Amino acid sequence: MPNADVIIIGSGIAALMTAYYLHEDNNVIIFTKSNKERSNSWLAQGGVAAAVSKEDNWRCHYEDTMIAGCHHNDEKAVKILVREGPKQIQELISKGFRFDTDERGHLQLGREGAHQFRRILHADGDATGRKLVSFLLKELINKVTIVEEEMVLELLITNGRCAGVKTKKQSGEVGCYYASATVIATGGCGSIYAFSSNASTVTGDGIALAYRAGAEVADMEFIQFHPTMLYVNGKAVGLISEAVRGEGAILVTEDGRKMMESIHPQKDLAPRDVVARTIHAEVLQGNNIYLDISMIANFSKRFPTITQLCRSYGIDIESGKLPVVPGAHFLMGGIKVDVNGQTSIPGLYAVGEAACTGVHGANRLASNSLLEGIVFSKRLAETLRNYIKENMFVETSPHTDNHFVKKITKILPTKQKIQTLMMQYVGIVRNESGLKHAKQWFEQFSIPDLLNVDLDELTTEEITIINMLITGWLITTSALKRTESRGGHYRTDYPLMDENWKGTRIMRTKEELFVNA
Template identity: 40%
Template sequence: MDFHSQHLIIGTGLAGLYYALEVAKKESVIIINKSKMQNCNSTWAQGGIAAVMSESDSFEKHIQDTLAAGANLNDTEVVKQVVENAPDAISHLTKWGVKFDRDSQNQLHLAKEGAHSERRVLHVQDHTGKDIHEKLLQKAVEHPNIQIFEEACAVDLLTSKKLHLKPNEQNRCFGAYILDVKTSKVFTVGANFTILATGGAGKIYLYTSNWDGATGDGIAIAHRAGARIANMEFMQFHPTCLYHHHAANFLITEALRGEGAVLVNEKGSAFMDEKHPLGSLAPRDIVARGIDEELKRTGADCAYLELKNKDEDFLLAHFPSIFEKCLQLGIDIRKEPIPVVPAAHYLCGGVLTDKDAMTDIAGLSAIGEVACTGLHGANRLASNSLLECCVFAQKAAHKNLSRSADFKLPENLKVPAWKDHSKTDKDEMIVISHTWDEVRRLMWNYVGIVRSNKRLDRAQQRLEAIISEVGEYYWDFKMHRDILELRNLTTTALLSVKCARKRKESRGIHYNIDYPEISEDEAYSTIIS
């Protein structure tokens, strides 16, 4: 092994950093990020983190809201576990320096978001994820037990199956092959425990609120290693991404709707009121589909968020990022509505885990958006994602620390060096760029907000052909980040299509016009081995 640590964490979002800070109290940690440490989806989270913190609220209300949003495909015990551990997670974040907004009476300012029955979303203005991430990252950088590798891509996991060890026993993870992006050299990191915290896969779609590195790496890596993948059909499309050619990926938090903003069409008509009793505050899947239907009906390019009776002081206090961004683009939200469109936002499926974030592979955990924990079901309740990161990072850390003595690397473990290919092709990058674009357009058009059997069949056929083409480049040419991401992107896209084809109903985020109704016979997770 080139490097060794007791814990290898792949990804530096909230889940990965939270886990690192917990286990680093006792053991050594290596964290890798394929880009810079601050680059992850967590920093883009505007809204906040949901937790029961007021007397009018209750765990039961939060549980029921989560189950309703998830179309009852959630694991009830997991939902209960996460909701009841939320106040403790908030306490941890506060101790690490996070200062959530407070009102004039110095009480926590709790926002209300779509499908929540109570105000329970703690936030730091409208850049909660960025603030939390900065505080935890600073702690991690300063910690003596934490070693950080930037611009280091995970290539594949080192497993007993891959190394042909003890074929009759459970597959076990011993670390990973890692690509140094700067040198294009592949090295090995051995670890007692490997933690996937790579985030989601929004970049498999043409329009997304995710950062550019959200290519489904952890899901594809785990799948190749033999872990089960579940519920990949449930990609949540955030209803309100800012529609402007100079504002790619900029999200308009639904907390704005919680404060009274209403979705209207170009004529100023509030079209969501006729689609759901909660109107513009309906669950995300319903709002996204409602906007999609309205745009197709009218032929308009976008819908609008109309915010009335909110002065500049209020906007600067609670939504400074949105106010300033829109103003930079010539949109004064005090006087005019915000143009918005749906965009791929959050993946509710992923690597299948248990209540302690353990996967099928011994020594391999998955936390954060990369995991399918059972919390979200068929649709995520707003602001439950950061909460999930914290609770499952804590669970995984405690579980792994409790069995550390039993999970040491085998003595004399021999890991073959990576066979590098020095061959290059001047047309290679053009092909990669073209293929990347083709996959994302294919997914948007055929596996988007509204689906059909015919579209899914066509998507699967083309993706299988693309994967074969990508494989030729992967094995024949010099290793670099772009080919790694394309390999993972296409694998993750195909897993999404396969799960979507398995589900013979419409539930939560997944809507198929050939099966427009929900079916109790289909009330189970779609799992791919």
């Protein structure tokens, strides 16, 4: 029975940064169900937001983050993010990471929606995430163990604390690994929607793992839809970064009408929820929406990744118009943690998009996600160093508190069925009747049974579908509970939030489900 100081589930920025800060003093194992480059972080185009310019400061970044988050944010978490961010950026640079600079060697700063200043750092144009992941993987070679193509089935709970994980290899072999601390860094759940910017592997696994083990989750109703996914033959095929609008691109209808002109003071750089809903309303009226990039000089040089994406689908960027549609992009909620990453289960931690510190509130400010992974992974690593010293791993027995004995009694739906349902009823615009329909649909598969099913004999595809059902049910039932419209949660049957009210966190616990069942 192999053991480690720390087990990390996931291979994006949050996972790798946590390992980066821990590896010198600790034995770290990283598990990823696919290959180590397949993550949302690898796909991230926009960049990292940080108040590093002379005219900018952390207070302005704080204000922008709070406004975008509709003041549902945890103020302490936001201050940590924006105050520690610039220091972390400088530390990365000092370690050899290279952000884009101008001919004088000064950092090139882009602008994105809802930011007062240019404060977005990029690497290789629109390949920031890929560059960061590649840098960290290189730094971690032969320093941590990275196990690819091995899915974590469940968390091992012993005497009320997390003692490790049970995994399944592609061959079907099941194994147990024990650790002093376990970290969930699996990203969000965007791919439970039909239109999504996320890697296809991001299906809510970490959230379902934690919820099955009894951990609290929070704010699951807040899903951010990115306004501009490239739209080809009825499918969203890839992200068009907000940085494109930051450089002057505008949203237009087929007849050339500037769509955001009269909608918001910041026009095309309005908060993402506003832009996504506006495009959605136009699409429902049968209108095609385009991103007009004709004013951006040297587009292919500034945005090489997007250019390659467009060409691979036969879209001519020389025409100056890219067809777009909104797609699920980011989960503001997740596994409830404090600012040090501690969940409601001792020994279990979460960081990055899988975690909910409250830092993003009801709607994430553009390019705060990579920053979150950088800042909070370091805090988590510092917490884990102290925790491991005081809680050295001693458990060598296979005994756990887990009692997953139920068998699947219903035929599971396809991934596509879940994705279509979520997009139609729990998407950009919601209402009570649609949410109730979705809730009833999910509950026909018996959520209590899915939380207790024995996964050992199931395929990884079946386990993924179970995780999608649990996560989709959590989003749907949380959306029903929030009887207001706020940020990424918009209901046509309830008004916008009271600007003077911060709102309350909607927590979901496994115990609550069984009490109400």
